[in-house]
Amino acid sequence: MNIDxxxxxISEASELLASGKISSVQLCSDYIERIEKIxxxxxxxxxxxxxxxxxxxxxxxxxxxxxxxxxSFDGIPVSVKDLICVKDQPxxxxxxxxxxxxxxxxxxxxxxxxxxxxxxxxxxNMDEFAMGSTCExxxxxxxxxxxxxxxxxxxxxxxxxxxxxxxEVPASLGSDTGGSVRQPAAFCGVxxxxxxxxxxxxxxxxxxxxxxxxxxxxxxxxxxxxILLDMISGKDHLDSTSLDKExxxxxxxxxxxxxxxxxxxxxxxxxYYIEGALDESVFADxxxxxxxxxxxxxxxxxxxxxxxxxxxxxxxxxxxAEASANLARFDGIRYGHRSQDSNNLHELYLNSRxxxxxxxxxxxxxxxxxxxxxxxHDAYYLKAQKVRTLIREDFNNAFKKCDLILSPIxxxxxxxxxxxxxxxxxxxxxxxxxxxxxxxxxxxxxxSDIVKNLNVPLGIQLIGPAMGESKLLKAAKVFEDNRTIRKxxxxx
Amino acid sequence: xxxxxxAANNIDVSYIASLARLKIEDSEKQKLQDxxxxxxxxxxxxxxxxxxxxxxxxxxxxxxxxxxxxxxEKKNIKEYLIENAPENxxxxxxxxxxxxxxxEEA
Numbered sequence: 001m002n003i004d005x006x007x008x009x010i011s012e013a014s015e016l017l018a019s020g021k022i023s024s025v026q027l028c029s030d031y032i033e034r035i036e037k038i039x040x041x042x043x044x045x046x047x048x049x050x051x052x053x054x055x056x057x058x059x060x061x062x063x064x065x066x067x068x069x070x071x072s073f074d075g076i077p078v079s080v081k082d083l084i085c086v087k088d089q090p091x092x093x094x095x096x097x098x099x100x101x102x103x104x105x106x107x108x109x110x111x112x113x114x115x116x117x118x119x120x121x122x123x124x125n126m127d128e129f130a131m132g133s134t135c136e137x138x139x140x141x142x143x144x145x146x147x148x149x150x151x152x153x154x155x156x157x158x159x160x161x162x163x164x165x166x167x168e169v170p171a172s173l174g175s176d177t178g179g180s181v182r183q184p185a186a187f188c189g190v191x192x193x194x195x196x197x198x199x200x201x202x203x204x205x206x207x208x209x210x211x212x213x214x215x216x217x218x219x220x221x222x223x224x225x226x227i228l229l230d231m232i233s234g235k236d237h238l239d240s241t242s243l244d245k246e247x248x249x250x251x252x253x254x255x256x257x258x259x260x261x262x263x264x265x266x267x268x269x270x271x272y273y274i275e276g277a278l279d280e281s282v283f284a285d286x287x288x289x290x291x292x293x294x295x296x297x298x299x300x301x302x303x304x305x306x307x308x309x310x311x312x313x314x315x316x317x318x319x320x321a322e323a324s325a326n327l328a329r330f331d332g333i334r335y336g337h338r339s340q341d342s343n344n345l346h347e348l349y350l351n352s353r354x355x356x357x358x359x360x361x362x363x364x365x366x367x368x369x370x371x372x373x374x375x376x377h378d379a380y381y382l383k384a385q386k387v388r389t390l391i392r393e394d395f396n397n398a399f400k401k402c403d404l405i406l407s408p409i410x411x412x413x414x415x416x417x418x419x420x421x422x423x424x425x426x427x428x429x430x431x432x433x434x435x436x437x438x439x440x441x442x443x444x445x446x447x448s449d450i451v452k453n454l455n456v457p458l459g460i461q462l463i464g465p466a467m468g469e470s471k472l473l474k475a476a477k478v479f480e481d482n483r484t485i486r487k488x489x490x491x492x
Numbered sequence: 493x494x495x496x497x498x499a500a501n502n503i504d505v506s507y508i509a510s511l512a513r514l515k516i517e518d519s520e521k522q523k524l525q526d527x528x529x530x531x532x533x534x535x536x537x538x539x540x541x542x543x544x545x546x547x548x549x550x551x552x553x554x555x556x557x558x559x560x561x562x563x564x565e566k567k568n569i570k571e572y573l574i575e576n577a578p579e580n581x582x583x584x585x586x587x588x589x590x591x592x593x594x595x596e597e598a
Contacts, residue, residue, distance in 0.1 A: 440552020
């Protein structure tokens with residue numbers, strides 16, 4: 001049978017494979033054909049090995065024929081952001097620094113996907129070391145928004161979101177340090193989930209800011225995001241911050257979500273909806289969403305997050321401080337770029353780092369080094385960590401009054417390519433997503449509308465408490481079912 | 493030190509770059525200096541908060557120490573790691589420039 005990749009989800013592919021209507025080889029070949037056709041325009045991938053994908057697909061088909069397949073998702077392709085290690089594949093983090101490096105092992109999330117028979121389909125473009133909100137900070141090439149090629153796909157997991165939106169792959173794993181899964185998902189009209197900190201093992205994820213980083217799925221719909229979360233979450237002895245798996249199947253939660261949100265309280269933070277802070281289209285979308293939630297039976301309550309104003313400053317201190325420490329390992333000695341223009345060891349460090357890192361990475365390393373430097377630690381890093389405590393308490397208090405929080409993802413629709421050049425302006429666009437990482441809680445981005453005159457999608461954000469993914473996914477699913485936008489796909 | 497808790501008015505980019513082992517060209521210095529000072533002006537808003545008594549948060553979830561047996565695990569990836577080195581030589585060694593200054597290498 002012909003496969004309609006544009007609407008195909010993981011769950012549908014799984015049914016088609018089970019019924020024998022399609023094979024994994026056919027499925028993967030169709031995706032490969034699509035990639036070869038549209039990838040020159042979108043540029044969502046930095047690495048793709050056709051032969052190895054087809055070989056894995058053949059193996060999967062043989063397993064299935066023998067009845068020895070690794071579960072119902074065996075043979076389905078999934079891609080990963082270029083900072084998640086896959087054995088024998090490159091792992092460049094969108095940086096010249098790691099251009100020739102190959103991963104010696106699989107990240108835990110990759111091991112878990114492979115154990116279920118998923119085929120790791122390729123590696124998606126990203127802002128260098130996950131630093132950026134547009135996918136234009138990749139040292140290879142910028143990725144385009146499949147809806148409107150003059151707009152950015154968001155970042156830093158822009159390649160993952162663009163690939164899913166363009167139906168080059170049914171789903172991808174990204175990483176979210178300050179919104180890097182949720183914001184590109186919203187910009188590309190797909191679903192992006194940032195799990196509770198610790199829910200998913202970070203082993204094999206190249207670190208940006210270790211206390212904020214979390215791997216999350218980008219998928220066509222809420223159900224697929226839940227399926228992937230089921231696959232990748234749970235305790236891992238290789239990541240001491242990973243948490244035990246709860247006795248719950250998120251995919252089942254989504255399946256039985258029903259069509260009512262009766263009894264659920266949705267909080268709207270008064271600090272988030274100050275007039276003029278949001279683009280008109282985003283404000284209108286939030287108002288419409290509020291109305292829909294009421295119609296679906298939810299109660300809307302006003303909540304307060306009084307320290308929201310300080311979240312961004314706190315975030316950029318903590319994230320850059322951790323980044324400056326994490327990125328100190330890239331020194332040109334054991335792996336990565338080594339300058340050929342040095343007379344001694346000290347010069348080798350200086351030159352390798354100068355040549356290997358792009359401008360935004362250098363800026364963040366400098367800022368992080370500064371806030372940790374002698375004499376300034378208390379005024380910046382320590383203070384930022386105290387603000388982090390206040391932000392957590394804000395959320396704890398808010399969740400006493402509501403189950404979930406409704407918020408925009410970005411204050412504006414996807415930016416025009418090449419226009420977001422001022423670093424501080426770029427940081428300010430993260431204002432609605434970073435608090436979730438500071439507090440370590442969970443958040444999801446769900447497509448909500450299309451800005452007609454720009455032909456770009458918008459997404460809303462639902463925020464849940466720590467380990468609150470069940471409620472989060474249920475509400476996201478009911479919302480998704482009642483917004484017809486999911487039926488729209490980019491015209492490619 | 494007297495400046496322990498004070499915010500800064502500007503960042504000495506050259507000094508910070510030397511701490512971070514980053515070489516900054518003269519041509520990029522001014523732009524970086526301006527960018528850093530703009531960001532600094534923004535993050536300095538934290539100094540208006542009076543939060544001496546607040547406990548800092550290092551990790552967002554309440555992490556407890558976890559004890560486990562210290563068991564040796566063999567990964568057998570040594571050769572693979574050496575292959576990733578920018579300059580490797582025979583016998584599984586990574587080549588680096590002279591570390592201790594002194595006589596030029598023969």
